[in-house]
Amino acid sequence: MTQLPNTAVDEARNQIVRVGTSLFARGYVHASAGNISAKVGDCHLITPTDAPLGFLDPRRLALVDVHGEQIAGDRASKTLALHRRIYAADPTARFIIHTHSTHLVALTLTGVWSQDDVLPPLTPYYVMKVGHVPHIPYHRPGDPRVADLVTARIVDRAAGGTPIRAVLLERLGPVVWGPDPTAALAVLEELEETARLWLQTDRRPEPLPAHAIDELRSAFRAAW
Known part of the structure; x- marks a missing residue:
């Protein structure tokens, strides 16, 4: 696994939190429906399962390695496989949002x-x-x-x-x-x-x- 600088991971965490807060404030998401992820190097950050997107804690976001193994944070969203496949299929994709x-x-x-x-x-x-x-x-x-x-x-x-x-x-x-x-x-x-x-x-x-x-x-x- 590529060694990730802490600044890159921290920035991705903050981006996910900012997006979640914005979506919730404007009514695009509700309760714990939906998920957000970011690709950082060959790893992925994704919101935890059942996490309310308007009240995310950056420290609890799930960090997953290139093999799909979780290495930090709370349990990853059940849609992790979908996010990983999208990143693999589209090399331009670096940020994914799923809402209801x-x-x-x-x-x-x-x-x-x-x-x-x-x-x-x-x-x-x-x-x-x-x-x-x-x-x-x-x-x-x-x-x-x-x-x-x-x-x-x-x-x-x-x-x-x-x-x-x-x-x-x-x-x-x-x-x-x-x-x-x-x-x-x-x-x-x-x-x-x-x-x-x-x-x-x-x-x-x-x-x-x-x-x-x-x-x-x-x-x-x-x-x-």
């Missing part, structure tokens, strides 16, 4: 737009900041089969030239990732707000036309 955000869970209950795209491309910022978001059928929390499904989606989309930054787990909410906390938060926030728009407008708005999406690809390299 209200409008996105509601979307899975009322019906997603399609299995490949849970929401239509309604706004330019959804196209630019979020992109394609596949739907993952329901499995119990922590089911290892979910990691296989998510990994397959990441690999397929990357091979097609439209890499993904998120998936939506049926009845459980979004899992989003990025190179840092700010990028991951931006995906989550735009995804949840677009779901709210879609549901509040009774799912009637037309998607952006093809020429508008082509313009976003050309001007901003939108991965759509």
Whole structure:
């Protein structure tokens, strides 16, 4: 295992706590639903199982080595395997957030737009900041089969030239990732707000036309 400087681990701990506090304060998470992780060297930091994200103690975050063995902190979240597989499948991923955000869970209950795209491309910022978001059928929390499904989606989309930054787990909410906390938060926030728009407008708005999406690809390299 790579020797990690204490400053890197401490900074990652503080980032996870700041993100958890922010998500809780703004209503993106509740109770102990959801989890957050960060990749530090070849190790992973992840919130403990059943930990309320709004009241995290940085010293109790689970530190896991490259082999998935826990070396510090409280018992790791039951979704550790999913987080580790996402990091392995997408080398750009350094920070992962999973929430049970209200409008996105509601979307899975009322019906997603399609299995490949849970929401239509309604706004330019959804196209630019979020992109394609596949739907993952329901499995119990922590089911290892979910990691296989998510990994397959990441690999397929990357091979097609439209890499993904998120998936939506049926009845459980979004899992989003990025190179840092700010990028991951931006995906989550735009995804949840677009779901709210879609549901509040009774799912009637037309998607952006093809020429508008082509313009976003050309001007901003939108991965759509």
